[in-house]
Amino acid sequence: MVTVTQGSASLAKMLHIMELFSEAEPVWSTTAIIEALETSRSTGYRYIKALHEAGLLEAVRNGHYTLGPRIIEMDLQMRLTDPLLLAGQGVLKDLVDRIGHSALLCTAFRDSVLCVDEYRAPLSPENRFSRGQRRPLFQGAISKIILAHLPHHRLKAIYARQQSEIENSGLGGTWSDFRTTLGKMKKDGYALTMGEFNPGVYGVAAPILTDQKTALGSVGVAWNESERRDVEVEHAVLAVKQAATTISERLMENQRR
Structure with a gap:
């Protein structure tokens, strides 16, 4: 039971990264993301890597990210279904x-x-x-x-x-x-x-x-x-x-x- 709870909390924190991006702040650095999450650097890097590999984050320059192209693909899927x-x-x-x-x-x-x-x-x-x-x-x-x-x-x-x-x-x-x-x-x-x-x-x-x-x-x-x-x-x-x-x-x- 503890493992499930911890896993859910970890997933929620990782997905919270997606909510950081806005029209006012479309690009976030790795350091700023980790500070906003209030997590360790190793955990923050792991979250960012997972989201990047899933296409949910896109690297725009060294150590800086914006929302990824997978979201556009998902939006099309929503429009169709x-x-x-x-x-x-x-x-x-x-x-x-x-x-x-x-x-x-x-x-x-x-x-x-x-x-x-x-x-x-x-x-x-x-x-x-x-x-x-x-x-x-x-x-x-x-x-x-x-x-x-x-x-x-x-x-x-x-x-x-x-x-x-x-x-x-x-x-x-x-x-x-x-x-x-x-x-x-x-x-x-x-x-x-x-x-x-x-x-x-x-x-x-x-x-x-x-x-x-x-x-x-x-x-x-x-x-x-x-x-x-x-x-x-x-x-x-x-x-x-x-x-x-x-x-x-x-x-x-x-x-x-």
């Missing part, structure tokens, strides 16, 4: 064609929401949320509607860990208030936000549901009020809910095959 992406094929484009807003497809990832697909409309808002980016569970329609459909036990765990963030986001100052706010979103079948990331930008999102009525993800649209004053919110809500229903039904149908 991911059930959520397959179920959403064509839906985002149809949504943009129908109402003229940029559309996003997202999934829950840890205590956050990850964008997995997008279709951009002309005049889409600046600082847009794009494939591969994450946002917190407590901000934005695309996140809040997923949060509203998480299982009760997971919501309890999230609330226990992040009570202050939940209160600061306006979702409720107590567990009861939090559940009431989410319950209304769940009953409505959509979330509507305004200016939570960018001033003047509306967001509407609806959940992509399993047969157990928990959310695998969400589909949503966003538009800038100053550039699109012709938008009818009710029309956007209806279109987004229909798009989410289409993806949900496709997912369940594909699982039955």
Whole structure:
């Protein structure tokens, strides 16, 4: 049992190297990686060597690394086989064609929401949320509607860990208030936000549901009020809910095959 635990901890620490790389810091030296891991040099070198041999890290110059080409290959595999992406094929484009807003497809990832697909409309808002980016569970329609459909036990765990963030986001100052706010979103079948990331930008999102009525993800649209004053919110809500229903039904149908 101890061996398994130690092995899992070692694997987690090695994979943590992948999380060090970012747009702001795309290249890391061997020394900096080992310091960030707070591990021995021999262990750090072993981790880096394993990731490099797997193609997950690429040497750009002596002792410096960036993310490797295997990740690009894996991304293609995801695009070709991911059930959520397959179920959403064509839906985002149809949504943009129908109402003229940029559309996003997202999934829950840890205590956050990850964008997995997008279709951009002309005049889409600046600082847009794009494939591969994450946002917190407590901000934005695309996140809040997923949060509203998480299982009760997971919501309890999230609330226990992040009570202050939940209160600061306006979702409720107590567990009861939090559940009431989410319950209304769940009953409505959509979330509507305004200016939570960018001033003047509306967001509407609806959940992509399993047969157990928990959310695998969400589909949503966003538009800038100053550039699109012709938008009818009710029309956007209806279109987004229909798009989410289409993806949900496709997912369940594909699982039955």
